Amino acid sequence: MSRFLEGNDAGNCRIVKAVAVKPWHQYVMTLWVKSKSVTRNEDFHVQVLTDNGRALNYANLGVKPTQGWTEHHIVFNSLDHDTVRVYIGQWGGGEGTYWIDDVELRVAGAINLIRREGCPVRVTSADGKIEYEEGRDFKRWVNEDTGMKPWPGNFTVMTGEPAMLLTANSRIVDGQPLAVSYYHAVTVYDGQVACCLTAPGLYEHLSRQIELIKRHIAPRRYFMQHDELRVAGWCELCAGSGKTAGQLLADNVRRCTTIIHKHDPKAGVIVWSDMFDPHHNARDNYYLVSSTLAGSWEGLDPSVVIANWNGGHAGESLEFFAGRGHHQVIAGYYDQHDVARGVKRWRESSADINGIDAWMYTTWHQDYSDLEKFAQEVRRP
Known part of the structure; x- marks a missing residue:
């Protein structure tokens, strides 16, 4: 598999096959991959899609730019589907060559079995x-x-x-x-696993952690890490509640805020915007979440500060949270090196929004080379 740009401008070079599966079964696919001088190896995937286009797996394969024959795996649950389409290959072009061999799909037996x-x-x-x-x-x-x-x-x-x-x-x-x-x-990307939103043990653990943080650090604010929750709502505790994933998340963030204030009544609380933003991830058909995430924002107390990183719909998002009484922090930098343009876009979107308390430099790659430039642009009149 090479010459990825021949035949389509997107540079997609993939093998596709429709496969019959049994509903609500766990499957594992094994394949052997060899590569040489590949420039976009992170875009080599095995993707399992349903008839309506929903992806059933999100874990990265980890193929290297050059490697000898190496065994790789994906694991997925068929959910309520009896047919899936399996894609193997390169997305988005690049250069180099792949060899693929010994592809096998079979029913799995309790991979990452959960007992609780x-x-x-x-x-x-x-x-x-x-x-x-x-x-x-x-x-x-x-x-x-x-x-x-x-x-x-x-x-x-x-x-x-x-x-x-x-x-x-x-x-x-x-x-x-x-x-x-x-x-x-279910693992997402590189080992990400979501916790249950309902399990009692979660809240016992959180309470112990907040108590220790208060005792040893005593911060003025707590930053809750509700962000890109890509699996939710499937266990019997969640499904048996009769609530949507959005309602479960609303309950969760409400309880988390209560736990913080139980141990530290005067502390401020901050949370990322995306999982509570109808213009971002608080919506239907989000990754492997069991049902809609709409309404998750109902669990946010107005005192919770929103760290808003919805650069794609900044105006709508900022207005939505401001309308619900939240102060906000603009997470206005995500490794885009045209700093002035990025700050200008956020500044224009927030011009008529009350309650913007601060700006945040948010780098995925531990790259702080633009920090001073970002600060200068933010301070500019």
Whole structure:
């Protein structure tokens, strides 16, 4: 696979195949990739799309510009679909050559299996008539690799697939077909995993952390990291609530703010804008979120300051939050080196907006070479 720009201006060079799948099954695809002198290796993907164009996987493959034959994996859940389209190849051009071999797609077995309240394991006979019990018919089923490789708290795309071990007096016969239901984590990009918005353990952990931060640091403000939450609403705690993902997120941010003020009543609270912005990510069909995120903003107390980074719809976004009584910080720099133009655009969008408290220099690449220039432009009359 090479000469990516031949045949289309976008430089997309991909193999596409429609594949039949079983709904609500976890799948793993394995492929071997070799590359030589590739200039845009980060744009080599395996993408699984549904008939309506929804992507079912977002983890990066990690193909290097030049590498020998290397095994790569993607993992996805088919959700309620029985057919998917699998794309393998290069997006957006560049130079170099890829070789692809030994592509295999199969049903997976408990990759990144999650065991907690709201994520039960259910095992029945193939016809569903007999339900088997953990502890009586099979030993506790866990994946020791989930969130533990190479260190605790780190998730990888591919983990081991743990065997289900039978007890001595199990009613299950060795080799018997079973129907098994379980919940699993999904990694996004490079190991990102979202927490549950509802699990009680989350709030116990947050409360302990805020208590420690208050005791040892005593900050004037707390910056909540609600940002690009790409998986939400699937476990039984969330789905069983009868609420949309937006309502669950509203409950979550409300509880997080309450926890902060319980331990530090006078502290200010800041949050990123995107997950509460109807002009950004608080919308329908967002990544692998189970339902609409609309209404998430209802959980924001007006005292919460919004760090607004919606450069694509700055005017609408700033006006929306100002209309709800929020003060805002403009996150006006994201590694775009035309600093003057970027600041000018934000300044024009915020000209008639009250409550703009500050500007933020926000770099993805730890690049502070434009910081002084940014400060000068912001201070310019």
